[in-house]
Amino acid sequence: MEDKLYIAGRQVDSRLFIGTGKFADYNLIPAVIKASKAQVVTVALRRVDFGTPEENMLKYLPPDIILMPNTSGARNAAEAIRIARIARETGCGDWVKIEVISDQKYLLPDNFETVKAIEVLAKEGFVVLPYMSPDLMAAKRMAEAGAAAIMPLGSPIGTNRGIKTRELIQILISEINLPIIVDAGIGRPSEAAEAMEMGAAAVLVNTAIATAENPVLMAEAFGQAVEAGRKAYLSGPGSTQRVAEASSPLTGFLRKE
Amino acid sequence: MTFYDEIIGLQNTDYSDAFELVTASQIANILAKAELQPQDFLALLSPQAAFSLEEMAQAGHRLTLQHFGRTIMLYTPLYLSNYCVNHCVYCGFNATNDIPRRKLTLAEVELEAKAIAATGLQHLLILTGESRQQSPVSYIKDCVAVLRKYFSSISIEIYPLSTEEYAELIATGVDGLTIYQEVYDAKIYSHLHPKGPKRDYRFRLEAPERAGQAGMRVINIGALLGLGEWRSEVFLAGMHLAYLQKQFPEIEISISFPRMRPQFGNYQPEFPVSDRDLVQSILALRLFLPRVGITISTRESSELRDNLIRLGVTKMSAGSSTAIGGHTDAPDSIGQFEISDKRSVEEMRQTIATLGYKPVLKDWHDLNLGGEVDNAKVSIS
Amino acid sequence: MQVKINGAVAEIPDNHSIDDLLLARKLPRDIVIIELNGEIIKRENWESLKLNPSDSLEIIRIIGGG
Ligand code: SF4
Numbered sequence: 262m263e264d265k266l267y268i269a270g271r272q273v274d275s276r277l278f279i280g281t282g283k284f285a286d287y288n289l290i291p292a293v294i295k296a297s298k299a300q301v302v303t304v305a306l307r308r309v310d311f312g313t314p315e316e317n318m319l320k321y322l323p324p325d326i327i328l329m330p331n332t333s334g335a336r337n338a339a340e341a342i343r344i345a346r347i348a349r350e351t352g353c354g355d356w357v358k359i360e361v362i363s364d365q366k367y368l369l370p371d372n373f374e375t376v377k378a379i380e381v382l383a384k385e386g387f388v389v390l391p392y393m394s395p396d397l398m399a400a401k402r403m404a405e406a407g408a409a410a411i412m413p414l415g416s417p418i419g420t421n422r423g424i425k426t427r428e429l430i431q432i433l434i435s436e437i438n439l440p441i442i443v444d445a446g447i448g449r450p451s452e453a454a455e456a457m458e459m460g461a462a463a464v465l466v467n468t469a470i471a472t473a474e475n476p477v478l479m480a481e482a483f484g485q486a487v488e489a490g491r492k493a494y495l496s497g498p499g500s501t502q503r504v505a506e507a508s509s510p511l512t513g514f515l516r517k518e
Numbered sequence: 519m520t521f522y523d524e525i526i527g528l529q530n531t532d533y534s535d536a537f538e539l540v541t542a543s544q545i546a547n548i549l550a551k552a553e554l555q556p557q558d559f560l561a562l563l564s565p566q567a568a569f570s571l572e573e574m575a576q577a578g579h580r581l582t583l584q585h586f587g588r589t590i591m592l593y594t595p596l597y598l599s600n601y602c603v604n605h606c607v608y609c610g611f612n613a614t615n616d617i618p619r620r621k622l623t624l625a626e627v628e629l630e631a632k633a634i635a636a637t638g639l640q641h642l643l644i645l646t647g648e649s650r651q652q653s654p655v656s657y658i659k660d661c662v663a664v665l666r667k668y669f670s671s672i673s674i675e676i677y678p679l680s681t682e683e684y685a686e687l688i689a690t691g692v693d694g695l696t697i698y699q700e701v702y703d704a705k706i707y708s709h710l711h712p713k714g715p716k717r718d719y720r721f722r723l724e725a726p727e728r729a730g731q732a733g734m735r736v737i738n739i740g741a742l743l744g745l746g747e748w749r750s751e752v753f754l755a756g757m758h759l760a761y762l763q764k765q766f767p768e769i770e771i772s773i774s775f776p777r778m779r780p781q782f783g784n785y786q787p788e789f790p791v792s793d794r795d796l797v798q799s800i801l802a803l804r805l806f807l808p809r810v811g812i813t814i815s816t817r818e819s820s821e822l823r824d825n826l827i828r829l830g831v832t833k834m835s836a837g838s839s840t841a842i843g844g845h846t847d848a849p850d851s852i853g854q855f856e857i858s859d860k861r862s863v864e865e866m867r868q869t870i871a872t873l874g875y876k877p878v879l880k881d882w883h884d885l886n887l888g889g890e891v892d893n894a895k896v897s898i899s
Numbered sequence: 900m901q902v903k904i905n906g907a908v909a910e911i912p913d914n915h916s917i918d919d920l921l922l923a924r925k926l927p928r929d930i931v932i933i934e935l936n937g938e939i940i941k942r943e944n945w946e947s948l949k950l951n952p953s954d955s956l957e958i959i960r961i962i963g964g965g
Pocket of ligand 1: 602603604605606609610611612613646647648716
């Protein structure tokens, strides 16, 4: 069956996106990407730290992937815009994950500032994928502002708590005509499968793979879970049963005809 | 992108083939689902689904209770004018029909308003034929200015307007729009509308969207059942609703199921719709879109209407007259179509209550305009 | 002369270019991006562009991130 994901007109072969943060060793990353079959891979930007030797992280990434720098560290739209522009200068391409976090306690994204950043960056030709709190109206504004996909959080970043925002994400999947990619919170392959069964277009996983005992094996497990979940979605699960309660016939009157 | 772009694709489908392929197990699966997709809705309109009508009824009944409670909103139509320049083959007000033409003066509008308000109704639907000359937007505005003293909600069912015109009427106090595409099948549409501005299928189809952009609070659409093959017509009307609901999440969206009745001019519906078909249409729609309002007018008999109350209907007209001045002085003037359920508002209220539902006469009060509603003149339930 | 590098004041020789600076700090050219006074500087200008006193320089690189 033909089932391809397209983002901003570009075909994406794997519905598992992976992040490259929190790995104990960059040397693991090529094997993780290979085992997971991921094609979209996120990276971040930081000021150079003169104290420690610098390594070129890009050399660990295979050439055929889609690089998606994020704007982590941005606390408002202006900072996110600035980071996105710098990222493009590195030759990473046009994709950018907008991540604006002004709340340092829960690390929840700021939807309002995110909308503002999308407006500017989409006009500059970026393929913008905003990380957001799953709110229908905010997602609509983001779509109008030119987002290429919407990336609602399943639960707060790094918590591995699973899809706590299920009902809200389900609404985005039904109402928004863009790929919905569940980002943040997915701690286990079963939760990735759950997101895919719900009809998410893809999931983005970082912490759960990077911090696993065996990241390469976990990456493979996530890859398979995402495929399984997608197939389940496509095969049309019976869904939740509406429990029938016996009551008097409602259409009996029609038999008189 | 408007719904017009979407319907072009939808009209290319061969629906009779799609309906043939539906199986009993498919229907059983659909009835177990929490949320239906368009193809599920289509399947529920198939002949196969008719075998599961009772199961559909149970599910539809539950969903309606869940989202609307035991309530039925009541409204009544007020015909302002029967001047019409269109040649809709099926309509008694059609320009070629030799009937007495009339439009209410503002004084008459006020009399009608008083008579209707005395019944306790607070939601009014005003109607005209299509004549920009006889009943221009300015005339509608004048009427609304009078009517809003008596009613908390005023809907219009008139010729399609531009976005700016809708905005003007909203500013005057209109909060609802009813406009039926009549028939979604573009070929039949063109055949049934041989002359007049209504020939413009697209301008009519996009009217609800224009009203939505103008800020209309309630939008009610529908297909006139009998003009086209009902299964595909109801499907397309449902897709239109789904489109509007998605496009305008802030708007209260609803659908009517008007069925062709005999009227002056003797048009006989080419695709008759039985009671059973009507019930299947209503239920399929309810299961597909659990939150939309469903309206049934007095075109239908009192027995059928009473039964439909438990099958997904949420709004009903009551105490209706389709003739100009029909609420006061003109019992013998010719109406647009014949009323079947002739019960008074009071009788309707009692019947609805007996069935275990609450008749709702008012569910909206605009605070911006509200100061002008003279509550002393009306009895509110 | 004094310039600001990544937010901290630093002392560098006069007439230093960006390339000179990177060389002195042992930073490979291909892994960094340079922002000078809020503006991104293209790689081809790193050799010719001389730094001025109190310039503010950001040296940024790509790292792993999610
Ligand atoms: S349906 Fe409306 S537009 Fe058509 S003839 Fe009747 S009153 Fe006129």
